[in-house]
Amino acid sequence: MKAAGGTLALALGLAVAGCEAAPATVTFADASITLPGDPIDLPEGPGRQAVVENCTACHSPSTMLQQPRVSREKWEDIARKMIAVYKAPVDPAAIPAIADYMVAVQADQTAP
Numbered sequence: 001m002k003a004a005g006g007t008l009a010l011a012l013g014l015a016v017a018g019c020e021a022a023p024a025t026v027t028f029a030d031a032s033i034t035l036p037g038d039p040i041d042l043p044e045g046p047g048r049q050a051v052v053e054n055c056t057a058c059h060s061p062s063t064m065l066q067q068p069r070v071s072r073e074k075w076e077d078i079a080r081k082m083i084a085v086y087k088a089p090v091d092p093a094a095i096p097a098i099a100d101y102m103v104a105v106q107a108d109q110t111a112p
């Protein structure tokens, strides 16, 4: 116990010394940061709104567009997995539209 008390006193001493060294007034400048924009947007098409409302809260458009090309069934599975595994607030009624849209935009992209 004695040793611990000594350590505490030393720590306080250092803290006080630190305060004395600080300037009397501290002014905080306004700071703002600009996050890099995502240059890629989801192309127009049926079901786009469903993807925007249900998926882009967590995934950027470019992430969505850079997924491996999979079947419509697989997209439905992925959307259901988001709900089951990641507790994503995806509207189950929107899943068919999401799958349609993802298949359509992937088909439009030139093969990698």
Ligand code: HEC
Binding pocket: 051, 054, 055, 056, 057, 058, 059, 067, 078, 079, 081, 082, 086, 087, 088, 089, 090, 098
């Ligand atoms: C609540 C946040 C959240 C929402 C909303 C969400 N996801 Fe995800 N998603 C995740 C997390 C977390 C992962 C796993 C980590 C990662 O790969 O980024 C993931 C992974 C993925 C992956 C990578 C492959 C896989 O199977 O793990 C795909 C594709 C995907 N999500 C598609 C979607 C689609 C489509 C939607 C809309 C229906 C959606 N996500 C909505 C959180 C979310």
